[in-house]
Amino acid sequence: xxxxxxxxxxxxxxxxxIDANYYINDDIMEELNKALKTEQSQIGxxxxxxxxxxxxxxxxxxxxxCQDTGMAVVFMDVGQxxxxxxxxxxxxxxxxxxxxxxxxxLRKSVVGDPIERVNTKDNTPAVIHFNIIEGxxxxxxxxxxxxxxxxxxxxxxxxxxxxxxxxxxFIIDTIDIAGPNPCPPIIVGVGIGGxxxxxxxxxxxxxxxxxxxxxxxxxxxxxxxxxxxxINMLGIGPSGLGGRITALAVNIEVFSTHIAGxxxxxxxxxxxxxxxxxxx
Amino acid sequence: xxxxxxxxxxxEITCNLKAGDTISINGYxxxxxxAAHKKMIELLDEGKELPFDIMDQIIxxxxxxxAKPGAIIGSAGPTTSSRMDAYTPKLIQHGLKGMIGKGLRxxxxxxxxxxxxxxxxxxxxxxxxxxxxxxxxxxIIAFPELGAxxxxxxxxxxxxxxxxxxxxxxxLYDIGKNKFRKIN
Ligand code: SF4
Numbered sequence: 001x002x003x004x005x006x007x008x009x010x011x012x013x014x015x016x017x018i019d020a021n022y023y024i025n026d027d028i029m030e031e032l033n034k035a036l037k038t039e040q041s042q043i044g045x046x047x048x049x050x051x052x053x054x055x056x057x058x059x060x061x062x063x064x065x066c067q068d069t070g071m072a073v074v075f076m077d078v079g080q081x082x083x084x085x086x087x088x089x090x091x092x093x094x095x096x097x098x099x100x101x102x103x104x105x106l107r108k109s110v111v112g113d114p115i116e117r118v119n120t121k122d123n124t125p126a127v128i129h130f131n132i133i134e135g136x137x138x139x140x141x142x143x144x145x146x147x148x149x150x151x152x153x154x155x156x157x158x159x160x161x162x163x164x165x166x167x168x169x170f171i172i173d174t175i176d177i178a179g180p181n182p183c184p185p186i187i188v189g190v191g192i193g194g195x196x197x198x199x200x201x202x203x204x205x206x207x208x209x210x211x212x213x214x215x216x217x218x219x220x221x222x223x224x225x226x227x228x229x230x231i232n233m234l235g236i237g238p239s240g241l242g243g244r245i246t247a248l249a250v251n252i253e254v255f256s257t258h259i260a261g262x263x264x265x266x267x268x269x270x271x272x273x274x275x276x277x278x279x280x
Numbered sequence: 281x282x283x284x285x286x287x288x289x290x291x292e293i294t295c296n297l298k299a300g301d302t303i304s305i306n307g308y309x310x311x312x313x314x315a316a317h318k319k320m321i322e323l324l325d326e327g328k329e330l331p332f333d334i335m336d337q338i339i340x341x342x343x344x345x346x347a348k349p350g351a352i353i354g355s356a357g358p359t360t361s362s363r364m365d366a367y368t369p370k371l372i373q374h375g376l377k378g379m380i381g382k383g384l385r386x387x388x389x390x391x392x393x394x395x396x397x398x399x400x401x402x403x404x405x406x407x408x409x410x411x412x413x414x415x416x417x418x419x420i421i422a423f424p425e426l427g428a429x430x431x432x433x434x435x436x437x438x439x440x441x442x443x444x445x446x447x448x449x450x451x452l453y454d455i456g457k458n459k460f461r462k463i464n
Contacts, residue, residue, distance in 0.1 A: 050407050058409040067345045067355040067408040107345045107428045148360045181360050181383035183405030235461030242456020
């Protein structure tokens with residue numbers, strides 16, 4: 001049994017909120033640079049260049065890459081041999097978010113009740129996903145999610161007979177409808193299988209995987225590659241002004257499902273697919 | 281074509297702009313998004329005045345980050361315009377001439393733009409740190425209680441945008457996509 005004080009959790013989450021919002025991860029920067037060579041539209045190339053410049057400026061000045069600093073999504077993989085002391089774990093996660101958004105000069109974008117819609121003014125509460133793992137450590141990922149892209153996401157309960165072609169069609173149609181709204185070039189997280197909520201969480205988790213790393217399963221990797229190729233034939237292009245590069249990557253995660261079902265969730269994210277991770 | 285224009289606009293300016301033109305805007309524009317739009321429409325419905333004279337103005341759909349000490353404003357890129365669609369035709373009828381945002385607009389908005397010679401500009405979504413450097417002053421002029429959603433008057437210098445939908449209804453999103461589309 002290892003003891004972890006909540007103060008350490010608060011501090012870690014505060015820093016992760018700030019880091020995730022200031023610094024674009026290397027895998028995304030690499031793909032943006034590659035996209036400069038494949039984009040055929042001049043205005044598309046200009047936009048990608050500006051996104052790269054924007055990321056470098058955010059890093060240098062330590063400011064947010066994008067003004068939509070998101071709703072904080074926190075993945076907590078808690079080792080089963082960890083003993084948390086000093087207070088309530090959920091409160092400490094939210095305290096870390098509160099401090100990170102305040103001290104990092106990040107935008108507060110959360111309303112307390114979805115109907116009454118009054119801003120909570122500190123970007124809490126976070127959306128928290130707990131997972132129990134082996135060991136005596138806690139692995140934390142903070143993934144701030146912007147809603148320009150979140151709003152264009154979709155979930156569908158397909159029939160098993162819809163098969164691979166049905167899955168591909170649903171993903172591509174979702175991107176086509178989204179058009180310019182989610183700030184292309186986008187990153188597409190897909191969850192296939194499980195139940196409705198499991199598919200949605202898988203889709204969100206898929207966005208945490210480096211975008212240059214394909215799924216280990218060969219038949220899933222093939223779907224990722226083929227769907228990406230087809231998405232980039234849609235013509236939407238950077239900022240939706242027309243071009244080759246509509247998406248930088250398609251990341252798919254799968255889970256077992258019911259004999260009667262084929263849930264598919266498509267979580268769209270922008271080039272500002274942010275996450276910062278730490279293990280304590 | 282590349283143009284530099286001054287805001288507020290005139291009908292002569294807006295009617296000359298074509299979908300696909302790249303523009304740099306100088307002058308002042310107003311920042312307003314979801315909650316501020318809802319409040320503005322409520323004021324109009326009650327027969328009250330808007331918090332600023334909207335005639336010939338440009339509204340920028342943005343909710344900026346707080347400014348760091350020494351900065352004028354935090355990151356300030358465009359938000360998705362379609363959420364303002366329900367409110368926009370009425371504002372256009374009251375004189376609004378330009379909108380800066382990102383993403384699709386409804387038929388009702390485009391019809392109002394054609395009828396009143398208004399223009400829809402796109403700024404680069406996701407480039408908020410870069411765009412903020414083009415804003416040289418910021419003043420909250422209404423609804424401060426809305427925080428990031430308060431109405432702000434912004435002075436801009438060489439603020440870069442592209443004409444997405446012109447006052448004849450030409451739409452760069454359709455034109456651009458059709459040029460590069462290879463799938464049905
Ligand atoms: S979709 Fe992404 S890049 Fe676009 S405004 Fe939202 S967070 Fe920023």
